[in-house]
Amino acid sequence: MNDRASKERRQPRREKPDSPADGTIEGRNAVIEALRVGTAIDKILIAKGETDATLGHIASKAREQGIVVVEADRRKLDAMSQTHSHQGVIAIAAVREYASVEDILNRAREAGEPPLVVICDEISDPHNLGAVIRTAECAGAHGVIIPKRRSAGLTAIVAKTSAGAVSHLPVARVPNLTACIEELKEQGLWVFGSAAGGSVELYRTDLKGPAAIVIGSEGSGMSRLVAQHCDYIVSIPMRGRLNSLNASAAAAILLYEAVRQRSISV
Numbered sequence: 579m580n581d582r583a584s585k586e587r588r589q590p591r592r593e594k595p596d597s598p599a600d601g602t603i604e605g606r607n608a609v610i611e612a613l614r615v616g617t618a619i620d621k622i623l624i625a626k627g628e629t630d631a632t633l634g635h636i637a638s639k640a641r642e643q644g645i646v647v648v649e650a651d652r653r654k655l656d657a658m659s660q661t662h663s664h665q666g667v668i669a670i671a672a673v674r675e676y677a678s679v680e681d682i683l684n685r686a687r688e689a690g691e692p693p694l695v696v697i698c699d700e701i702s703d704p705h706n707l708g709a710v711i712r713t714a715e716c717a718g719a720h721g722v723i724i725p726k727r728r729s730a731g732l733t734a735i736v737a738k739t740s741a742g743a744v745s746h747l748p749v750a751r752v753p754n755l756t757a758c759i760e761e762l763k764e765q766g767l768w769v770f771g772s773a774a775g776g777s778v779e780l781y782r783t784d785l786k787g788p789a790a791i792v793i794g795s796e797g798s799g800m801s802r803l804v805a806q807h808c809d810y811i812v813s814i815p816m817r818g819r820l821n822s823l824n825a826s827a828a829a830a831i832l833l834y835e836a837v838r839q840r841s842i843s844v
Contacts, residue, residue: 601734603669604661606632613639618672620731621646625655625666633666644753646726672732677748679758682721683765685748692788693767694719694836699755699804700795701825704730708739709826710793715743717833722749723758723790759807762790769808771800772828774821776813783812785836793829 603612603619612619613636622640624633626649637647655664686693696714701707707730714722730736731751737744752758759769767788785791792808794800799822805811814823814831823831 601671604664606665609669620670622669623650625652628666673737676751679750686720695790696722697792698724700728704735705739706825708736710829711740712743713830715747756807771808771811776811786839
């Protein structure tokens with residue numbers, strides 16, 4: 579055995595550590611190491627009012643990597659902690675790397691299909707986000723786009739709710755949804771927002787071409803700015819006494835209308 583092979587055998591290549599099953603990384607050293615090796619992290623929570631140098635270093639390194647850093651009440655960190663020794667910092671790890679918007683569009687090009695993209699506008703419930711991702715994958719969408727802030731990320735709960743769809747469907751995370759929508763328009767996509775009282779009824783909407791479907795948050799729906807940047811606001815016919823649907827149910831209805839139209843046009 580040559581010297582190089584012997585050395586590699588004595589010092590095996592160091593792999594990125596796996597995150598715990600619940601997706602949390604606790605404690606200063608553990609979070610610093612996760613940042614050092616490039617673990618995919620959704621956000622880092624730091625105890626409110628803590629100003630020591632180590633936590634400042636963690637916040638600085640996280641922001642350099644584009645990771646959201648938020649202050650949280652220490653009682654919230656205590657409730658989240660599994661080790662009961664979080665030392666004022668908990669990182670929420672993503673279950674997989676995020677894609678780029680270009681990755682999603684390339685997926686459509688490689689398939690020879692008009693892009694079908696889902697944009698989630700501040701869906702904060704991880705169960706709803708997971709359900710949307712699952713439906714999007716089943717419907718043959720090419721990817722999902724979420725904002726960096728005020729949104730659930732690719733956490734363990736989202737992965738479980740998606741029934742494994744996060745392993746097959748690219749999810750991009752962007753700092754500004756309205757800027758992303760304008761970029762998609764430049765790429766030739768039509769953007770369809772969904773809202774009660776929309777100006778166009780779903781079954782009169784042409785979803786056969788390159789399309790991005792925007793699904794609003796659970797409580798307030800699409801934000802005003804996002805709605806203003808949509809080409810059309812689509813309404814789902816409601817025949818009962820209620821006037822709104824769960825975000826994942828709305829996504830399923832719009833996506834499968836797109837599937838129906840596209841299958842007819844082939």
